[in-house]
Amino acid sequence: LxxxxxxxxxxxxxxxxxxxxxxxxxxxxxQAVHFAGQDYEALKQECLESGCLFEDPYFPAEPPSLGFKExxxxxxxxxxxxxxRPTELTQDPQFIVGGATxxxxxxxxxxxxxxxxxIASLTLNEKLLHRVVPHGQSFQDDxxxxxxxxxxxxxxxxxxxxDDRLPVKDGELMFVHSAEGNEFWSALxxxxxxxxxxxxxxxxxxxxxxxxxxxxxxxxxxxxLRRAPRDLYRIIGKALERGSLLGCSIDVSAExxxxxxxxxxxxxxxxxxxxxxxxxxxxxxxxxxxxxxNFHGNNERLIRIRNPWGQVEWTGAWSDNSPEWDQxxxxxxxxxxxxxxxxxxxMSFSDFIRQFSRLEICNLTPDALSDDSLSHWNTIxxxxxxxxxxxxxxxxxxxxxxxxxxxxxxxxxxxxxxxEDDEVACSFLVALMQKDRRxxxxxxxxxxxxxxxxxxxxxxxxxxKKNFFLSHSSCARSETFINLRxxxxxxxxxPGEYLIVxxxxxxxxxADFVLRVFTEKQSxxxxxxxxxxxxxxxxxxxFAQLAGEVDGLKKVFIISDKDLKTDGFSMESCRTMVxxxxxxxxxxxxxxxxxxxxxxxxxxxxxxxxxxxxxxGAMSSYEMRLAVEAAGxxxxxxxxxxxxxxxxxxxxxxxxxxICCLVKLEAMFRSFRDFDKAxxxxxxxxxxxxxxxxxxxxxxxxxxxxxxLSNFICYLA
Numbered sequence: 228l229x230x231x232x233x234x235x236x237x238x239x240x241x242x243x244x245x246x247x248x249x250x251x252x253x254x255x256x257x258q259a260v261h262f263a264g265q266d267y268e269a270l271k272q273e274c275l276e277s278g279c280l281f282e283d284p285y286f287p288a289e290p291p292s293l294g295f296k297e298x299x300x301x302x303x304x305x306x307x308x309x310x311x312r313p314t315e316l317t318q319d320p321q322f323i324v325g326g327a328t329x330x331x332x333x334x335x336x337x338x339x340x341x342x343x344x345x346i347a348s349l350t351l352n353e354k355l356l357h358r359v360v361p362h363g364q365s366f367q368d369d370x371x372x373x374x375x376x377x378x379x380x381x382x383x384x385x386x387x388x389x390d391d392r393l394p395v396k397d398g399e400l401m402f403v404h405s406a407e408g409n410e411f412w413s414a415l416x417x418x419x420x421x422x423x424x425x426x427x428x429x430x431x432x433x434x435x436x437x438x439x440x441x442x443x444x445x446x447x448x449x450x451x452l453r454r455a456p457r458d459l460y461r462i463i464g465k466a467l468e469r470g471s472l473l474g475c476s477i478d479v480s481a482e483x484x485x486x487x488x489x490x491x492x493x494x495x496x497x498x499x500x501x502x503x504x505x506x507x508x509x510x511x512x513x514x515x516x517x518x519x520x521n522f523h524g525n526n527e528r529l530i531r532i533r534n535p536w537g538q539v540e541w542t543g544a545w546s547d548n549s550p551e552w553d554q555x556x557x558x559x560x561x562x563x564x565x566x567x568x569x570x571x572x573x574m575s576f577s578d579f580i581r582q583f584s585r586l587e588i589c590n591l592t593p594d595a596l597s598d599d600s601l602s603h604w605n606t607i608x609x610x611x612x613x614x615x616x617x618x619x620x621x622x623x624x625x626x627x628x629x630x631x632x633x634x635x636x637x638x639x640x641x642x643x644x645x646x647e648d649d650e651v652a653c654s655f656l657v658a659l660m661q662k663d664r665r666x667x668x669x670x671x672x673x674x675x676x677x678x679x680x681x682x683x684x685x686x687x688x689x690x691x692k693k694n695f696f697l698s699h700s701s702c703a704r705s706e707t708f709i710n711l712r713x714x715x716x717x718x719x720x721x722p723g724e725y726l727i728v729x730x731x732x733x734x735x736x737x738a739d740f741v742l743r744v745f746t747e748k749q750s751x752x753x754x755x756x757x758x759x760x761x762x763x764x765x766x767x768x769x770f771a772q773l774a775g776e777v778d779g780l781k782k783v784f785i786i787s788d789k790d791l792k793t794d795g796f797s798m799e800s801c802r803t804m805v806x807x808x809x810x811x812x813x814x815x816x817x818x819x820x821x822x823x824x825x826x827x828x829x830x831x832x833x834x835x836x837x838x839x840x841x842x843x844g845a846m847s848s849y850e851m852r853l854a855v856e857a858a859g860x861x862x863x864x865x866x867x868x869x870x871x872x873x874x875x876x877x878x879x880x881x882x883x884x885x886i887c888c889l890v891k892l893e894a895m896f897r898s899f900r901d902f903d904k905a906x907x908x909x910x911x912x913x914x915x916x917x918x919x920x921x922x923x924x925x926x927x928x929x930x931x932x933x934x935x936l937s938n939f940i941c942y943l944a
Contacts, residue, residue, distance in 0.1 A: 345438025
C-alpha cells in the first residue's frame with residue numbers, strides 16, 4: 228500500500244507539473260519539452276568543453292535498447308551486434324547529402340515500414356521536415372557525438388536528444404539507412420523515435436498516419452474511395468487550404484500478392500503493379516491541388532496528383548499530352564502550371580474516384596503551420612484518463628458503468644458556409660488518441676480498443692448519470708471501436724451543445740488519452756454585452772426607485788416576488804452581490820450592472836423553486852446539491868460538504884443563503900479563470916494574490932501555491 232500511495236502521489240504531482248508547464252507555453256512548437264530533461268544545447272556545450280563525445284545514459288548502447296522479444300538481449304537477431312558511430316563506419320560521414328530525399332530511407336531488419344513511409348512523405352515538405360530535423364547539425368562543425376530531433380507527442384512537441392552510436396551487424400547498419408553510404412540523418416531520426424517509444428522493437432508494426440501525426444502534430448482521417456462521401460471534393464479543397472498532407476493509393480489485389488508469393492518474389496519490396504494507364508498499385512501518391520475549369524460549357528473538376536518517383540505518370544484524360552487541354556482557355560491552362568514529365572499530373576475528379584482506392588488526409592493544426600495565409604481548424608484539446616473503478620466504464624454495451632467515463636462538452640455555434648449545401652450543419656472532426664501504449668509492449672501490453680459517442684445535451688453542465696444514457700441514444704459516434712493509437716471521425720451536426728464520451732471497449736482498462744476536436748468554425752460560446760439601450764423603461768424606473776433607498780438591494784425581491792417568503796437579502800448577501808458585479812471598483816452598482824445581476828437572480832429563483840420540492844421556502848442538503856449543479860457549478864463531494872456546512876441552518880438552506888452561495892461560487896470561478904489564463908485547470912498565485920481575492924490586507928510571503936479549482940474554492944470558502 229505505501230508503494231501504491233507513493234505511485235499515486237507521483238502521478239498527481241506529475242500531472243499538476245505538466246499542466247503548469249503547458250500553461251507557460253511548454254510543449255508548443257516554439258518551446259519543445261526536453262525529453263528526459265535533456266537540453267541539447269547545454270549537453271553539446273559540455274561535451275565540446277570536455278572534449279568527450281556524448282554518451283546517452285537514457286538510451287544506452289546496450290541490448291535492452293534494441294528490444295524485448297525478437298530483439299531481446301541474447302536473442303539470435305541481436306547476437307554479435309555492435310554499436311558504432313558514423314565516424315567509425317566511414318571516413319567522410321555526412322548528416323544530409325544533397326537534401327533529404329526518399330532514397331535516404333531504405334528499410335533494414337525492423338518492421339517499421341509504416342514509419343519510413345511517413346518519413347519519405349515528410350521529405351516532400353521542406354518546412355515540415357526541418358521542424359522534425361532541426362537545422363545546423365553535422366559531423367564537421369562542432370561535432371560532439373550528439374544530435375536531436377523533435378516530435379509531436381500527445382498534444383505537445385518534444386525535443387529528443389541522442390548520441391550517434393548506431394546498432395551494426397556484420398559491418399552494416401541493422402536498421403534504416405541511406406542509399407548514400409555516408410549519409411546518416413534517417414538512421415539517427417529512427418533512433419530518436421525508438422528512444423521516444425522505449426526501444427527499436429517497439430516500432431514494429433503501425434500505420435503511416437501515426438507517423439504523419441508525430442511529425443506534424445496533425446490529425447489523420449482515411450476515406451475508402453469506393454464509399455466516398457458526397458462532399459469529398461469540398462473536404463479535399465478545405466484540407467489543401469489548410470496545408471494538410473494528402474496521400475492516395477491503389478490497393479494491390481489478393482491474386483497479385485498470391486502470384487508473387489508463388490513465384491518466390493519479394494512481396495515486401497516489389498508490391499507495385501502498373502495499370503494500363505500508368506498508375507502504380509501499392510504505391511503512395513500525394514495530392515497537391517484542385518481546380519475547376521470550363522470545359523465544353525460545363526465546369527470540370529480536376530485534381531492534381533504527384534508521383535514521388537517522377538516520370539511515371541497517368542496517361543488518361545487530362546494527362547500532360549491529352550487533347551482535353553486544347554479545349555480550354557490558354558490563360559487558364561497556363562494558370563494550372565502544366566509541366567511535362569515531372570511526376571505531377573492532372574486527372575478528372577471522377578477518374579480519381581474510380582482509379583484510386585484510398586485517400587489519407589493529415590490535417591495540420593495551427594501549431595504545425597507557420598504560414599498565416601493558410602486557413603486552419605479551430606482546435607479544442609482535452610487530457611483525460613481511464614482508471615479502474617472510477618473513470619474506466621467501457622463502451623455503451625456496459626450501461627451500468629458507461630456513465631462514469633470522462634465527459635466533455637462542446638458547443639457548435641456556426642454552420643458551414645458551403646453555398647452548394649442546403650443543410651444547416653457544422654463540420655467538425657473528433658480524434659481520440661491513447662497515450663504511450665508502445666512503451667508498454669515490454670510489459671506485454673498493447674493498444675486498447677477505443678472509441679467515442681456523442682450526445683445532444685442542451686445547456687446542462689453536470690456529469691450525466693446512468694439514467695440519461697439509458698433513455699437517450701447517441702447522435703453520432705466513432706465509426707468503430709478499434710485497437711489503434713487513434714480513432715478519428717469527421718462529423719456534421721446542427722448547431723447546438725453536445726457531450727463527447729470517450730471510452731475503451733471493455734470496462735476497467737486503464738490508460739491516459741488526449742481528445743481533440745477540430746471545428747471549421749468558431750466553437751466557443753461568446754459572451755453578449757448588455758448596454759443601456761437594451762434595458763426597458765419600466766426596469767429603469769424600478770432601478771431609480773431602489774437606488775434612492777439605503778437598503779434598496781435588500782428590498783429587490785420584496786418588490787418583485789411578493790409570494791416568496793423572505794424579508795429580503797441579508798446585508799452579507801448584498802455586499803457579496805456588489806463585489807461580484809462591481810466592475811469599476813466604485814462599490815456601487817450602475818444600471819447595466821444591476822440589470823445583469825437581476826437576470827442572474829431571476830434565473831436562480833427558477834432553480835430554487837424547481838428543487839424546493841415541498842414548497843417550504845427552504846431546501847434540504849440533497850436538494851441543494853442538485854440545485855447547485857443545475858445552476859452550472861460542477862463540484863466534488865468535498866466542496867458540497869463545505870457549502871452545506873457553511874450555508875445550511877438545521878440542515879436546511881433558505882433562499883437568501885442559496886443566492887449568497889451561488890453569488891460567491893460565481894465570483895470564485897471567475898477569479899480562478901482570471902489566474903488560469905491558459906485554461907489548463909491549474910492556477911499559480913502567491914499569497915499576496917490570494918489575499919487580494921479575499922479582499923484582505925496583503926500578507927507578504929515569497930512562496931507560491933499551485934491551486935486547482937476545487938482547492939481554490941475550498942481555500943476561499
